[in-house]
Amino acid sequence: MRAAARLAVSLLLVAGCIGTTPEEELADQQGGDRYEDGPIHRPGQRCLACHGEDYTPGGQVFVVAGTVYRRADDADGLAGAEVEVTDDRGEVFSVQSNQTGNFMMSVGEVDADRRGQGWIGLARAPAFPLRVVVRYAGMEQSMRNVIHREGACAACHDRAGKGAASNGKVFVEEAP
Amino acid sequence: MRRWAAAFLAVAGACGGVDAGTEQPVGELEQDSYTRDVHPILEARCATLDCHGVDDRPLRLYSETGLRARDDLRDQPIERDELVANLRAIAAIEPGAIPIDSLFIRKPLAGGVFHEGGDLWARLDEPQVACVLAWLEGTSDEPAAAEACALAADEVALPPPTP
Numbered sequence: 001m002r003a004a005a006r007l008a009v010s011l012l013l014v015a016g017c018i019g020t021t022p023e024e025e026l027a028d029q030q031g032g033d034r035y036e037d038g039p040i041h042r043p044g045q046r047c048l049a050c051h052g053e054d055y056t057p058g059g060q061v062f063v064v065a066g067t068v069y070r071r072a073d074d075a076d077g078l079a080g081a082e083v084e085v086t087d088d089r090g091e092v093f094s095v096q097s098n099q100t101g102n103f104m105m106s107v108g109e110v111d112a113d114r115r116g117q118g119w120i121g122l123a124r125a126p127a128f129p130l131r132v133v134v135r136y137a138g139m140e141q142s143m144r145n146v147i148h149r150e151g152a153c154a155a156c157h158d159r160a161g162k163g164a165a166s167n168g169k170v171f172v173e174e175a176p
Numbered sequence: 177m178r179r180w181a182a183a184f185l186a187v188a189g190a191c192g193g194v195d196a197g198t199e200q201p202v203g204e205l206e207q208d209s210y211t212r213d214v215h216p217i218l219e220a221r222c223a224t225l226d227c228h229g230v231d232d233r234p235l236r237l238y239s240e241t242g243l244r245a246r247d248d249l250r251d252q253p254i255e256r257d258e259l260v261a262n263l264r265a266i267a268a269i270e271p272g273a274i275p276i277d278s279l280f281i282r283k284p285l286a287g288g289v290f291h292e293g294g295d296l297w298a299r300l301d302e303p304q305v306a307c308v309l310a311w312l313e314g315t316s317d318e319p320a321a322a323e324a325c326a327l328a329a330d331e332v333a334l335p336p337p338t339p
Contacts, residue, residue, distance in 0.1 A: 128294075144334045145219070145241040148293060150226030163247040165225060174338060 022049035023057070035100060039117040043067045043077045043100040044159030044169070048152035051104070063125050065104035066153025068097045068134055072162075072171040077101015081136040081172055087126035095120040136172040205263050209316035213325040215239070215259060217304050220332035221296050222284070228293075235269060235280075237262050241334065251337065275312035281305065303327035 020028070026045050035041040047065035050058040068081040081097040085105070097103045098118030110121040129146035150156060158166035219239040223229045229242030237243070238258035244250055245258050270278050282288030284296035285305060297305040303324040310321030 141338070142335065144337065145224055148224050148227045156225035162250040164244040164249070165229075165231065167225070167241075167250070 022046075022055055025049070039098055039102055039104065039114060039119050040100040041102075043102050044154060046152040046154040047102075047104060048150075048155075052151070060104075060106055062104045062106050062151060063122065064130065064147075064151045064153070065102070066157065066170055067101040067159070068103065068136075069101060069169045069171045070136065071173050071175050072168045073175065074169070074171070078136060078172065081134055084133045084135070085126060086131045086133075088129055089127045091126065093120065093122055093126060134170060134172050139172045141170075141172050204314065205267055206311065206314060206316065207259070207263060209311050209325075210263060211259055213307050213316060213329070214311045215254070215262065216334075217308060217328055217332050218262070220334060221304065222293070235265050237265065240337075275309055276300070278312065280312065281309060304331060 026042070026049055033042045033045075035043070044067045047062055050056065051060050051062045051065060053061055064085055066083075067077045068083060069076075070078040070081075077097065077100045079097055079099045079101065081101070081103075083095050083097065083103045085093045087093070093105060095103045095105060095118060103118040103120075105120050105122055105126075107122050107125050110119050129148050131146055132143045134141050153170055156165075156167055157170050159169055160166070162168035218228075218237055219241065222235075223237035223239040223242040225242050227233075228235050228237040229239060230236065231243065238245055238254065238261055240252075240254045244252075245255070245261065249255060249258075266280060269280055273279070275281060279289060281300075283291040284293070285300065286295035286298045300306065300309065306324035307316075307321060307328045310316050310318065310324065315321050316325070
């Protein structure tokens with residue numbers, strides 16, 4: 001009986017470590033989603049949690065993806081922002097954010113019905129580290145440091161705001 | 177019973193984070209040249225939030241643009257306590273190791289030990305690694321080291337923060 005109790009406690013501990021999927025983790029951390037599936041969904045969340053090389057229930061693998069906001073404290077994303085990524089080879093990739101502020105880059109051609117929705121297909125994977133500039137209506141913000149390997153902007157730019165492990169949202173306009 | 181207890185501790189340890197602690201000695205690593213010469217290199221090459229700027233990663237590194245020790249430090253200059261914590265993290269990797277053979281040098285160096293973040297430096301005579309190595313060896317004040325560190329500083333300089 002005691003052995004069974006020990007086993008049960010051990011299993012509970014293990015479950016606590018590995019028992020959640022990325023979707024569940026995101027839902028727990030950041031709530032649900034008011035948009036339908038597709039390029040506009042889950043703005044501000046960590047896109048590569050479900051669109052990464054290792055785990056792809058979303059069906060598409062992105063190399064870089066995120067959400068742009070006009071100001072760091074805005075609740076909704078900004079449409080039409082230009083996101084320019086320069087890789088270690090000096091190649092420059094540019095995409096415009098869609099109606100929820102989302103943008104995404106994948107390798108290979110984008111399906112015709114997804115073009116123009118903040119999604120660009122690259123001929124080859126960008127070489128990290130990456131430098132990023134975001135522009136909108138004459139305003140510009142550059143990342144001070146580089147991205148070494150994380151393609152999901154929200155991994156380091158939590159929509160919950162700035163903190164010890166977050167630089168806050170990706171934005172183009174300083175608050176007045 | 178002992179085996180079960182060991183398994184319990186192993187599982188519990190795997191769930192918990194790593195605390196670098198604040199009571200460990202820094203050892204012989206020199207703080208001024210770390211702050212002046214080495215930290216800017218680590219900030220640009222190692223300490224981003226997607227690499228060693230992660231709280232529970234081995235060789236956790238604090239930096240102005242990466243991980244901060246507290247939420248309210250975001251957008252503030254690096255603090256002395258954070259720099260000291262970095263020194264403790266570096267000193268704890270391989271206490272007593274000969275600098276040129278240490279993991280701190282060999283992991284990011286091409287041809288060395290596997291490094292998840294890839295090869296940062298191709299050769300030992302590159303300015304950045306030469307500067308870091310001189311610091312580990314306690315020779316930062318020598319002319320060759322000063323020259324390497326000056327070149328490295330130009331290579332890794334970050335743009336200033338937005339006013």
